[in-house]
Amino acid sequence: MTRHETLNLRKAKIAGGVATDRRHDSAHKHVTGEAVYIDDMAEPAGTLHAYLGLSEVAHGTIRSIDLTAVESAPGVVAVLTAKDVPGVNDISPAGLHDEPILAEGDVQFLGQPVFAVIAKTREAARRACRLAKVEYEEKRALIDIADVEPQGARLVTKPLTLARGKAADAIRTAPRRIKGRMRVGGQDHFYLEGQIAFALPGEDVDVTVHSSTQHPSEVQHMVAHALGVPSHAVTVEVRRMGGGFGGKETQANLFAAIAAIAAKRTGRPVKIRPDRDDDMTATGKRHDFLIDYEVGFDEEGDILGVDFTYAARCGFSADLSGPVTDRALFHCDNAYFYPSVRAVSAPLYTNTVSNTAFRGFGGPQGMLGAERIIDEVAFALGKDPLEIRKRNFYGNGNRNVTPYHQEVEDNVVHRVVSEVEKSAGYAARRRAIAAFNAKSEIVKRGIALTPVKFGISFTATHFNQAGALVHVYTDGSVHLNHGGTEMGQGLYVKVAQVVAEEFQIDIDQVKITATTTGKVPNTSATAASSGSDLNGMAAQNGARQIKNRLIDFAAERYGVPKEQIVFLPGRVRVGNQEIPFPDLVRQAYMARVQLSAAGFYKTPKIHWDRDSGRGRPFYYFAYGAACAEVSVDTLTGEYMVERVDILHETGKSLNPAIDLGQIEGGFIQGMGWLTTEELVWDGKGRLTTHAPSTYKIPLASDRPKVFNVALADWAENAEPTIHRSKAVGEPPFMLAMSVLHALSDAVASVAGHKLCPRLDAPATPERVLMAVERLRAEA
């Protein structure tokens, strides 16, 4: 026995088990620049580079494409148009056949890929693209959803209606009624690593694609369709992404397809990486919404009935707009009980890029509708919005049915909110702010405390499954693979913690390996915050299969009952003796025990009937609350976020340090969405905010000056999720609603808190100033 193993025998605890602060598995490689992203991979000799030629008009028929000059440009090897797609020219993830890889006949948005150039260098391909002569016959383009006539509007997918009770009657008979419209802007993902794919042709019809994707299985299927080959011919691999946020759930398909088609056509490796401006122009974003609302309420501030229409700019194709707009409706309640409710989605066709998944997936936009209604009620009654919020929270055991008829069974919103109210000193600060504002003519302060209740599970029930592959080698080290992808969120380390915990071995003994369709098939996207819930369970299942075989083996070999075999840190107690884990593994191997397993998991309990609008789409809910204070300069609309207090509930966290990072990072990203991140299209349908020079995500100096973030240490998932933890990827994003509402509160102060500022998002300094001006004029 080595000295190391002797030490292990005394160990009380493994390094890197669950519920410990474990750093990101690639942290060392991140800081040294040694972490390999796709563009960093060594290029085999002969590697070619592809670049996309994009449509110059928002809507039109392609009259002619003259690529002669492109073809004869220096370094150009091949040019692809729609007719060069060997299989099906479509990458619609919804299966609606509405999203060509390369435009055919019509172009439907400015920036749509029309052709691709393959050249010896990326620069040569990019330069050659500009030599193309494409003529269009322009058609009328629908750019802004505010211009779309709702009657007879073209939809990209079937809308959803959620209804419970008789909303129209409840509103009509309510003592007070308010009707209004809210505009909610979209958001670019601004993953720091842009879209990229690198395809290596194999023998026969095979191809391997390195793709920066959250959904390797879908990329595999899309590439197979595009090439007209079986899925088995396509292997898609991703070790890590430089950020995803939903922007690489379906948007990677295009680039992977082009790289693969070009690689098979030329017989050479082909890489494609668009410039940031083209990436932002040609790939989808968070949907912007127009929310029409009507609320009926009483003098106390109890909501009696609500009616919502959520119209979304979906762009030219469905992509994920169906489930995104569905999820908006699923969150039109946020944490509030509506005695009667009707909510309708309108997924509108527009001649803009096809909008897609983005952290929260419609949920944030849905919740903003709820919070706007709270604001309306509060200002109409002259009450503190927090009071209205608390009055209307879901109850425990009563008043707990959602608009989709699922009962809220795990409600902790009261506790979360009251703890933040206390830790933030809400009441005293509200008084202090009122005193400050009374004396301050130009600078106005505002405060708001907003809750989050976010439903966890893919609403398409079948996506709620996952696989993992676990090998134990004869030295006791473990190879771990699963269908989840790593985009920075720390999924890999969390799942490795689960496996380390299961075998009771140090996490260094678990090798985390790149996600690949060749090891775990038919996976779901790493999305909907589901990564740890699904893959953690699948990996645990795989590890347990092997563990059970080891237990069976040890019981037989040592003649002890199975109950007397216990996995201790680094060792296994078998009756009265302790055997180092590697020794037991070696013995099992010699006895011909299978030391590899494919783990699997499917989420229980969930079901959803979209046609009737009823079911239990969510396994559980995640909760949080944030209190934000801002100061606004009423001469320019410029503002500062002075302080934010957050309490977020992650169940029994697998890794509190990683979860804290998700909460802090999600909040700031949400704050960006609601403040400075503004997408602007000009009248021609050209996105004019297509690079960081014009599209402004938060900086370090935009952080709240005081930023207190805590995890609810008392929390535990009511459902038996992986070690009773909760999903954390998306829910904290919506804590940033507190900033929008604090700004609203500051604006409201100029009219004595009697008029609802109706501050739309993003609340840029311009929108804030204009709201101030409007309220002053109306007051």
Next chain:
Amino acid sequence: MTAIRNEIRFLLNGRKVALADVRPGETLLDFLRLERRLTGTKEGCAEGDCGACTVLVGRLSGGLVYEGVNACIRFLASLDGCHVVTVEHLKRADGSLHPVQQALVDFHGSQCGFCTPGFVMSLYALWMREPQPSDRAIEKALQGNLCRCTGYEPIVRAARAVSSYGEVEADPLAAERAAVVAEIEAMKDGTRVEIGAGAERLVIPAGVDDLAAVLEAEPDATIVAGATDVGLWVTKFMRDIAPAVFIGGLEELRAVLEEDGVLTVGAGVSYSEALPHLAARIPALGPLIDRVGGEQVRNMGTIGGNIANGSPIGDMPPPLIALGALLTLRKGKERRTIPLEDFFIAYGRQDRRSGEFVEAVHVPQPDAGTHFAAWKVSKRRDEDITAVLGAFNLALDADGKVAEVRIAYGGMAATPKRAAAVEAELIGKPWTAKTVERAMAAYERDFTPISDMRASAAYRMLTAKNLLKRFFLETSGAGRS
């Protein structure tokens, strides 16, 4: 006849590099990633805004200073006589991490990791300059680095803690300072560099007189100083910039001199270099310059370039016009000096004649008792392009009446422009709220702003007026609260 060299020479991570086949538009980032396979430095935006490509460039300026720059828009040719340090240079020989790296690891400062090497380099530069930085200093040092995952909090925690992981004096770049200085000095041979011909031609003049000679001979050459604008012509518009004349290394253009209350700032002085001089004499310029680009852009970009490129949204012209700055242009041996405001003729058109270049700007210090302020309004506070920038220079007479006033705006017209009608409304009037209120009506006579992705015309107009109100409140002692 000037001696001519046909290669550039610089140090890369402590090793000598000599290159004879440099193209004018070749970026440092492409050289690192494609030629040298140093892939730790990332491309995030290719326009100097995200900071993922941040590297350090050491150059002799008095002593040896290392500054963070954006490799994506830094042209390779501009590195002659410099020391380029990339993230690959930080890890110690024994494999242990640099203090900045270890702090980031321990404080969970990376998530996806793509922006991380850039943050490492920016924090490295900060730590060498300021080992115990304030939060404000950290935020300022990170204005040019975008992170989309962490929300910055853990990065700031790490930045506060770097010095507890090691001392600056023990850092290799500090320890090897003398040797690097000697190597760089040995490279500086006083020659002109000429490489390539036609569409590949580039020149690095030996000095300012040589620059004047080069431009007389090649008046259509692209003058490249900090490249924070020209860089984008190449990376975004794929323009050919040959023949390109690189002036960033010309020490004579990097001088700041004071004479008779006038500060003469050489055209090659970067924002970072100009900042202490300008802020010491005109305090309002400090916070304004702090909001120009990010740290990397301020290290590269020059005051002269900000003027010469004639942008209507450059941040330096409005305050300099309000201060009554003069501009010296030079052609060959001929110099002429004009009021800065006269330089801007129309959108995209400046009073720069063929073969001429901007040599220096002369900034008079405001007289004691005058009031000066300049405010930039943008969608995001830091590292954003101006929506509206207003600069105000006011002298009151003994009766509290406006004796002299100069008001200039950026973002309100096709050029940086004085608010002549507003000024006329104010002159001779008592400096009161009523006067200011009345003057506001004159803005429509001065300006017809446009709507674009940064701001609407209405917001620009309203804000422009309100900045005058802010100026009044601050100068009349009413304060801004």
